[in-house]
Amino acid sequence: MNAVAKETTTTDRIKIRPTYLILGSGSFGFALAKELRELDKDLIIVDKDAQKVETLRDEAYEAIVGDVGDPALLDRINTKNLSGILILSSDTQANKAALENVRKKVSRDVYCVARATDVINMQEMESMGADLVIMPPRMVAKSLSRSLERAEGLRRGNKMAQWFESIRNKKMAIMVHNNPDPDAIASALALKAIANSHDIRSDIIYHGEIGHQENKAFVNLLGIDLYRYDDIEITSYDKIAMVDCSGPGANNPLPTNTHIGIIIDHHPITDSEIDAEFIDIRPNVGASSTIVTKYLQELNIDIDSKLATALLYGIRTDTMDFKRNTDSADLSAASYLYPLSDHDILDQLERPSMSIETLDVLGEAINNRQVIGSYLLSNVGSIRDRDTLPQAADYLLNLEGISTTVVFGVSEDKIFISGRSNDIRINLGDIMKRAFGEEAGGGHANAAAARIDLGVFSAAKDRQTLLRLVNEAVVKRFLTAVGVEEDDL
Numbered sequence: 100m101n102a103v104a105k106e107t108t109t110t111d112r113i114k115i116r117p118t119y120l121i122l123g124s125g126s127f128g129f130a131l132a133k134e135l136r137e138l139d140k141d142l143i144i145v146d147k148d149a150q151k152v153e154t155l156r157d158e159a160y161e162a163i164v165g166d167v168g169d170p171a172l173l174d175r176i177n178t179k180n181l182s183g184i185l186i187l188s189s190d191t192q193a194n195k196a197a198l199e200n201v202r203k204k205v206s207r208d209v210y211c212v213a214r215a216t217d218v219i220n221m222q223e224m225e226s227m228g229a230d231l232v233i234m235p236p237r238m239v240a241k242s243l244s245r246s247l248e249r250a251e252g253l254r255r256g257n258k259m260a261q262w263f264e265s266i267r268n269k270k271m272a273i274m275v276h277n278n279p280d281p282d283a284i285a286s287a288l289a290l291k292a293i294a295n296s297h298d299i300r301s302d303i304i305y306h307g308e309i310g311h312q313e314n315k316a317f318v319n320l321l322g323i324d325l326y327r328y329d330d331i332e333i334t335s336y337d338k339i340a341m342v343d344c345s346g347p348g349a350n351n352p353l354p355t356n357t358h359i360g361i362i363i364d365h366h367p368i369t370d371s372e373i374d375a376e377f378i379d380i381r382p383n384v385g386a387s388s389t390i391v392t393k394y395l396q397e398l399n400i401d402i403d404s405k406l407a408t409a410l411l412y413g414i415r416t417d418t419m420d421f422k423r424n425t426d427s428a429d430l431s432a433a434s435y436l437y438p439l440s441d442h443d444i445l446d447q448l449e450r451p452s453m454s455i456e457t458l459d460v461l462g463e464a465i466n467n468r469q470v471i472g473s474y475l476l477s478n479v480g481s482i483r484d485r486d487t488l489p490q491a492a493d494y495l496l497n498l499e500g501i502s503t504t505v506v507f508g509v510s511e512d513k514i515f516i517s518g519r520s521n522d523i524r525i526n527l528g529d530i531m532k533r534a535f536g537e538e539a540g541g542g543h544a545n546a547a548a549a550r551i552d553l554g555v556f557s558a559a560k561d562r563q564t565l566l567r568l569v570n571e572a573v574v575k576r577f578l579t580a581v582g583v584e585e586d587d588l
Contacts, residue, residue: 266360345373424543
C-alpha cells in the first residue's frame with residue numbers, strides 16, 4: 100500500500116498516489132474495495148462520515164474524510180497515477196457533482212465509473228462523460244438471472260444425461276418435421292451425437308421431401324444419413340425423440356397418441372398436453388440448433404467440424420443471419436461454433452444453384468401479387484415443392500412499401516401458405532392461426548405458415564376454378580384476421 104506522500108498544515112491537506120479512487124464507501128463501495136484489495140490493487144476511499152473513515156483505517160485501508168461532490172476534493176489527491184475513479188455514493192446529486200469535477204480536473208485516460216439510481220440519471224451521467232454508469236439493483240438482478248440460467252442449464256443437462264443413460268444400448272428414432280430444414284436436420288445430428296456417447300444407436304427419420312436446393316446441398320455436402328418414414332418400421336425402435344417439432348402429429352406423420360421419449364423445439368406450442376418423458380421447448384430461442392449446442396457443451400461432448408458446420412448453418416438459416424427471432428443464446432452458440440466450423444462448406448451452402456421450379460414460382464409470385472396497403476398476397480397456382488413458397492415470400496418482402504407477404508399454392512390435396520413480416524405491430528404466427536385454424540397455421544411473429552386440406556374446393560370442375568376459389572378464400576381469411584374490413588378488399 101502506498102504511503103502518504105506529504106503532510107502539510109492542520110487543514111489535513113495530503114497528497115496520495117492511489118491506483119483506484121473510490122468516492123463513497125457505502126456497502127457497495129466497501130464490497131468493491133475488498134475485491135480490489137484481494138486483487139492487490141492500491142486504492143483510497145473517500146467518505147464524508149468520519150467514523151466510517153476511522154473504521155476503514157482500522158482495517159488498513161487508505162481513507163480520508165471528504166464530500167464526494169466537493170470541487171476541492173481532487174486537489175488533495177495526486178491523480179496522475181490513477182487507473183480508475185469509482186463514484187459510488189448513494190447520493191445521485193453528489194455523484195453528478197463528483198463526475199463533473201472529475202471530467203474537469205482528471206485526464207480522460209482515467210476510467211470513470213458512476214453510480215445512478217434510475218435510467219434518467221444514468222443517461223445524464225453518460226452524457227456528462229462517465230465511461231460506465233451502473234445501477235446496483237440492476238447489476239444484482241442480471242447477475243442473479245445469469246446464475247439461475249446457468250443452474251437451470253446444468254439441471255437440464257444432468258436430467259438429459261440421466262435419460263440417455265436409462266436407455267443405454269437401445270435403439271432410438273430421431274424424428275424431424277415434414278420437409279426438414281437445416282435447423283431440424285442439424286439438431287437431429289447433434290442429438291445423434293449425444294446418443295452415440297451413451298452407446299445408443301439412432302437414426303434420423305423424416306417425412307415428405309428435402310426439396311429446397313439449399314437443404315439438398317446441406318445434406319449432400321455434409322454427408323448426413325437420413326431415412327424416410329415410409330421406409331422404416333417406427334415400432335422397431337425402443338424410443339422416439341423429436342427435434343424442431345413440438346409433438347406427434349404436429350407437422351410430422353406420427354400418430355397423435357404416440358409416446359415420445361424426448362422433445363426439443365423452439366416453436367411456440369398450444370396448451371395441449373404432450374406425452375413425453377423429457378421436454379425442452381424454448382420459444383424465445385431462434386433455433387433448435389442453439390438448444391442442442393448448449394447440451395453438447397454441458398455434457399462435454401466433442402463437436403467435430405461436420406457437426407459444428409451443420410449447427411452453425413442451422414442457427415443462421417432459422418434466424419435469417421440473426422435478423423429474425425434472435426436471442427442472446429443464438430449469438431453465444433454461433434460464437435462457440437464458428438471457429439469449429441468448415442468455412443469452405445459454409446461458403447458453398449450460401450451459394451446454391453436455383454432450381455427451375457423456384458424461379459418459376461418466384462415469377463408467378465411477382466406476376467400474381469395483390470397489394471392491399473402494406474400487405475402483399477400472391478397465389479402462385481399449382482406447386483410441387485412447398486419450399487419454394489418461403490423463398491418467394493422472403494424475396495417479395497424487399498419490395499418498397501411492403502411490410503407483410505403471404506405466398507400460397509396448391510398441391511394435389513392441400514393448400515400451402517407461407518408468410519413473412521417485418522411489421523412490429525403484428526404477430527404473423529397468431530394471425531395464421533386466427534385465419535386458418537389452430538391446427539393448420541402457426542409460427543413466429545415474423546415468419547409463419549399454414550397448411551389446409553383442400554376439402555370442398557377439390558370438387559371444383561376444373562383447375563382454374565379451383566385456384567380462383569382458393570385465392571378468394573385465402574385472401575379474405577387473411578385480411579379479415581389482420582383487421583382489414585370487407586369494404587377495403
